[in-house]
Amino acid sequence: MALQVYTASLLKEGLVAYLALENGHPSWTSDIHQATVSEGDALDALKKAAEQSEQENIVVAPYAIDVLKTEDGIVAATKREQIRADGPTIGLPQDNLRESRQAA
Amino acid sequence: MYQYSEQDHQLLLERVSQFRGQVARRLKGELSEEEFKHQRLRNGLYLQLHAYMLRVAIPYGLLSSEQMRTLAHIARKYDKGYGHFSTRQNIQYNWPKLEDVPDILDDLAKVEMHAIQTSGNCIRNTTSDPLAGVARDEIEDPRPYCELIRQWSTFHPEFNFLPRKFKIAVSGATHDRAAVAVHDIGLRLVKNETSEEIGFEVYVGGGLGRTPMLGKVIRKYLPKQDMLTYLEAILRVYNMLGRRDNIYKARSKILVHETGEEKFRELVEAEWEKIKAGGLFLRDEDFKWVKGFFNDPAYEALPDQDADFENLMLSNADFARWVDKNIELHKQSGYRIVYLSLKTALQPPGDVTADQMDAIADLADKYSLGHIRTTHRQNLVLSDVQLKDLPALWEELKALDLATPNYNHVTDIISCPGLDYCALATARSIPISQAITARFDDYDFINDLGDVSINISGCINACGHHHVANIGILGVNKKGTEVYQLTLGGSAREDAAIGKIIGPAFEADEIVDAVGKVLSVYLESREDPEETFLMAYRRLGQAPFKERLYG
Numbered sequence: 001m002a003l004q005v006y007t008a009s010l011l012k013e014g015l016v017a018y019l020a021l022e023n024g025h026p027s028w029t030s031d032i033h034q035a036t037v038s039e040g041d042a043l044d045a046l047k048k049a050a051e052q053s054e055q056e057n058i059v060v061a062p063y064a065i066d067v068l069k070t071e072d073g074i075v076a077a078t079k080r081e082q083i084r085a086d087g088p089t090i091g092l093p094q095d096n097l098r099e100s101r102q103a104a
Numbered sequence: 105m106y107q108y109s110e111q112d113h114q115l116l117l118e119r120v121s122q123f124r125g126q127v128a129r130r131l132k133g134e135l136s137e138e139e140f141k142h143q144r145l146r147n148g149l150y151l152q153l154h155a156y157m158l159r160v161a162i163p164y165g166l167l168s169s170e171q172m173r174t175l176a177h178i179a180r181k182y183d184k185g186y187g188h189f190s191t192r193q194n195i196q197y198n199w200p201k202l203e204d205v206p207d208i209l210d211d212l213a214k215v216e217m218h219a220i221q222t223s224g225n226c227i228r229n230t231t232s233d234p235l236a237g238v239a240r241d242e243i244e245d246p247r248p249y250c251e252l253i254r255q256w257s258t259f260h261p262e263f264n265f266l267p268r269k270f271k272i273a274v275s276g277a278t279h280d281r282a283a284v285a286v287h288d289i290g291l292r293l294v295k296n297e298t299s300e301e302i303g304f305e306v307y308v309g310g311g312l313g314r315t316p317m318l319g320k321v322i323r324k325y326l327p328k329q330d331m332l333t334y335l336e337a338i339l340r341v342y343n344m345l346g347r348r349d350n351i352y353k354a355r356s357k358i359l360v361h362e363t364g365e366e367k368f369r370e371l372v373e374a375e376w377e378k379i380k381a382g383g384l385f386l387r388d389e390d391f392k393w394v395k396g397f398f399n400d401p402a403y404e405a406l407p408d409q410d411a412d413f414e415n416l417m418l419s420n421a422d423f424a425r426w427v428d429k430n431i432e433l434h435k436q437s438g439y440r441i442v443y444l445s446l447k448t449a450l451q452p453p454g455d456v457t458a459d460q461m462d463a464i465a466d467l468a469d470k471y472s473l474g475h476i477r478t479t480h481r482q483n484l485v486l487s488d489v490q491l492k493d494l495p496a497l498w499e500e501l502k503a504l505d506l507a508t509p510n511y512n513h514v515t516d517i518i519s520c521p522g523l524d525y526c527a528l529a530t531a532r533s534i535p536i537s538q539a540i541t542a543r544f545d546d547y548d549f550i551n552d553l554g555d556v557s558i559n560i561s562g563c564i565n566a567c568g569h570h571h572v573a574n575i576g577i578l579g580v581n582k583k584g585t586e587v588y589q590l591t592l593g594g595s596a597r598e599d600a601a602i603g604k605i606i607g608p609a610f611e612a613d614e615i616v617d618a619v620g621k622v623l624s625v626y627l628e629s630r631e632d633p634e635e636t637f638l639m640a641y642r643r644l645g646q647a648p649f650k651e652r653l654y655g
Binding site: 009011012013014015016054056057060061078079080083084087088089090092093094096097100 | 130131132133137151152153154155156184185186199201202450452455456457458459505523524525530532534535538586
């Protein structure tokens with residue numbers, strides 16, 4: 001049984017978010033390491049909380065993703081979800097330009 | 105440029121106000137995501153991998169300096185300080201917040217811009233030749249026709265819910281710089297062989313994506329007065345018969361293919377017979393009115409040489425290289441067309457920072473009559489630069505990292521945003537383009553290779569136009585690993601062709617070497633430097649390339 005977390009996009013900002021459940025209270029965080037990891041039947045609680053958040057117009061289109069627990073923390077299992085969690089693998093253009101000019 | 109009428113302004117303000125209300129209702133929960141999604145897409149707003157993405161229309165790639173400054177302002181105020189010019193001559197912002205989008209649209213409306221019909225199953229922004237009106241090989245300026253199409257297609261009630269999106273491109277020159285053969289409708293201005301009158305050659309059913317097809321010539325010559333009635337007939341046939349049951353078979357290319365070219369032509373002609381004399385028939389006064397917006401500027405009478413320019417060409421190799429690669433002759437003596445390369449190792453292809461946008465707007469005012477064009481190869485153009493100003497402009501562009509001498513050369517790579525940004529992508533494309541640029545970023549090598557195109561797509565939807573590159577790269581996900589398929593022999597120009605897959609895909613750390621091998625075969629096998637990569641490939645076929653790649 002794979003470990004999973006719930007992810008979605010925040011309605012207002014569109015940004016990637018992960019579901020954290022603490023004492024049954026849901027919150028959404030941009031940090032995958034703060035997400036609540038679950039598996040099997042225990043995922044139902046996450047699913048219900050995610051759907052509730054969707055109905056309350058906090059997030060859009062929640063879904064479960066497979067994750068791995070590593071010594072660096074929780075890591076998404078697929079490249080797509082790793083990029084969602086960590087952001088684009090390329091720098092912002094202005095940062096790249098600035099670094100290049102400083103190096104010159 | 106076309107100037108909005110009072111009615112145009114009113115229409116846009118009402119649309120922004122309408123969308124502002126829809127956003128407010130969505131945020132309050134009065135609209136579900138399912139209900140709202142169709143509204144936001146009709147206003148160019150996608151939900152992508154990391155955030156919302158707003159696609160802003162740049163009608164046939166024309167921008168004023170004022171509009172460019174507004175794009176910079178939006179990038180700075182509402183986004184992360186940059187924008188991305190796309191292969192459809194539009195600009196995309198990758199990080200806007202939903203609650204800010206109505207304000208962004210308000211700012212755009214102030215400079216006669218919008219995001220309407222940049223998404224959804226409707227007629228999208230019409231694209232054209234970035235050298236329209238200034239090219240030496242032009243038969244007639246396509247911009248007035250583009251504007252007529254823009255006005256006809258915007259909010260066209262009958263074509264608001266087509267089976268699938270619909271793209272139109274118009275070219276007015278001998279050389280095709282608008283990729284007309286890979287659009288749902290491609291229009292090429294041509295001269296009638298007998299009457300010498302100007303009209304259109306009409307292509308239908310072109311497109312890329314998972315089933316790439318070149319458009320078929322449905323009419324060799326269409327009088328220009330009939331342009332809109334004929335477009336209406338094509339769209340009506342497509343709207344009636346295009347498939348709505350299967351998204352993968354809904355584009356016009358599938359309908360034309362499955363119906364058959366001849367039968368499709370008959371259907372269009374039959375429909376056209378019914379409407380050709382109707383209200384969309386274009387009268388002389390219609391042309392006179394619309395052409396009035398695209399009159400030549402007051403060009404100065406200048407000699408086509410300049411002593412300072414010539415001296416710098418002789419004394420400064422870097423300047424000479426830039427002139428050789430990024431400058432084209434202008435129809436007007438004493439003027440030149442300047443390509444601003446958005447392809448460096450430092451920036452994703454097509455990305456421009458807000459500071460660069462502001463500076464480009466200033467340069468356009470200073471050197472090019474206040475206008476900028478976007479190209480489908482994701483570069484920019486200053487179209488009206490005096491020859492004597494080239495040295496000064498070059499110095500300013502160098503300081504902005506916009507003077508890389510590589511236009512239409514190997515590092516002038518088209519790339520979609522790929523898996524770094526796009527929710528549909530299956531592999532990254534920008535890092536591959538940057539790795540290729542880093543490997544081959546040597547002027548002598550680039551110069552020796554000559555005219556060659558590399559395009560990269562991060563999924564089968566082919567937004568990076570890989571099918572029509574001389575060397576196309578398609579990223580796919582194979583059992584969790586990003587791999588890259590090579591296609592060779594494509595072209596988006598007047599000799600349009602769909603490239604062919606050369607063999608099994610390469611892993612990310614192999615693909616740059618694979619491209620290097622392909623280029624080596626070309627350099628070793630060409631008959632002389634005048635034989636371009638595409639010419640050599642067409643002569644040699646796949647065999648020597650396959651042999652080198654897979655031995």
